[in-house]
Amino acid sequence: MTHATQSLDQMRPPFPAEPGSGVYSNKLGMWVFLASDVMFFTALIGSYIILRFGMTTPWAQPGAVLNVPLTGLNTFLLICSSVSMVKAYAAIADGKKYFLRKVPGKTLQDGGLKFWLLVTIICGAGFVGVQVVEYIKLIGEGFTPAGYREASLLAEHATADPIKYGLGVAGMYGSAFFTMTGFHGFHVTCGVISMLYLYFTKVLPEKYSAQDYRGIEVIGLYWHFVDLVWIILFTIVYLI
Amino acid sequence: MTTPTTPTTHVRPNYMRIWLYLFVMTVAEVTLAFELPVGRTGKLILLLILAIWKALLVALFFMHLKFERWRLRLIFIVPLPLAAILVTVAIMEKVF
Numbered sequence: 001m002t003h004a005t006q007s008l009d010q011m012r013p014p015f016p017a018e019p020g021s022g023v024y025s026n027k028l029g030m031w032v033f034l035a036s037d038v039m040f041f042t043a044l045i046g047s048y049i050i051l052r053f054g055m056t057t058p059w060a061q062p063g064a065v066l067n068v069p070l071t072g073l074n075t076f077l078l079i080c081s082s083v084s085m086v087k088a089y090a091a092i093a094d095g096k097k098y099f100l101r102k103v104p105g106k107t108l109q110d111g112g113l114k115f116w117l118l119v120t121i122i123c124g125a126g127f128v129g130v131q132v133v134e135y136i137k138l139i140g141e142g143f144t145p146a147g148y149r150e151a152s153l154l155a156e157h158a159t160a161d162p163i164k165y166g167l168g169v170a171g172m173y174g175s176a177f178f179t180m181t182g183f184h185g186f187h188v189t190c191g192v193i194s195m196l197y198l199y200f201t202k203v204l205p206e207k208y209s210a211q212d213y214r215g216i217e218v219i220g221l222y223w224h225f226v227d228l229v230w231i232i233l234f235t236i237v238y239l240i
Numbered sequence: 241m242t243t244p245t246t247p248t249t250h251v252r253p254n255y256m257r258i259w260l261y262l263f264v265m266t267v268a269e270v271t272l273a274f275e276l277p278v279g280r281t282g283k284l285i286l287l288l289i290l291a292i293w294k295a296l297l298v299a300l301f302f303m304h305l306k307f308e309r310w311r312l313r314l315i316f317i318v319p320l321p322l323a324a325i326l327v328t329v330a331i332m333e334k335v336f
Binding site for chain 2: 011034038046083220235236239
């Protein structure tokens with residue numbers, strides 16, 4: 001095979017491409033799905049922009065209701081998972097199927113596909129876990145998809161300072177927040193489940209090789225897209 | 241019957257450097273949003289620029305769009321103007 005003779009820092013397709021599209025069919029299918037997902041998230045984000053900036057009543061100020069440091073940690077987790085995913089891709093492209101191996105002459109260990117994909121799964125699961133904690137905390141404080149629950153802590157704060165907490169549009173704020181972050185969280189959960197499936201059925205039994213690692217590239221594309229969407233959501237929902 | 245085409249090779253980007261850029265820009269975003277004395281409009285524009293920049297880094301280097309053929313890039317690019325039209329029309333509906 002020509003693949004075996006190529007140097008390690010070169011990128012090459014994980015499988016021979018089909019003529020026409022120029023890529024293999026699994027990858028083309030994932031790109032078409034991602035294109036449809038772009039439209040899906042644009043509809044959600046577009047609705048949010050219209051609702052928020054079309055209102056004369058101000059929305060809650062950034063950080064008033066939502067826990068930005070906690071979500072900042074979550075953003076960091078997702079960025080780390082994205083880089084570990086691409087390291088997993090690079091590892092199998094170089095034929096490194098193993099977990100960890102010592103680097104000759106150094107104290108460092110070299111991570112293979114098994115290591116980097118496991119890191120990605122842990123970071124992804126961590127993201128979902130932190131989001132669940134955030135939801136529980138917010139609902140406990142009285143922030144629900146219907147707005148501020150009566151007689152809750154946030155309802156009291158909002159009554160005392162209606163501008164800062166956006167009391168007049170709390171219902172829309174709640175529904176927009178939980179819809180957008182909820183659908184994103186669902187995507188992350190699906191990604192984690194898919195990666196777990198690949199890990200136990202393909203990666204641990206060493207079914208991928210430097211000649212064919214389509215599954216890793218395709219799930220990687222999905223995972224990076226989920227990260228990309230979160231980058232936009234984090235800015236729009238939490239910081240603006 | 242399909243015939244495999246010759247695989248093309250590219251130099252692999254430095255993924256850890258991209259990760260560092262993403263991390264620094266995320267810290268910059270949070271600092272800008274809560275600490276820096278910048279006006280609301282200026283803050284909005286800067287935050288959106290940083291977010292789009294980060295998204296581009298992920299798409300170009302982690303999703304390898306920078307190294308893909310144009311016909312594949314188009315699949316991802318085409319929905320963006322369509323989405324922009326959708327949002328613009330909806331905003332006009334709301335405004336007028």
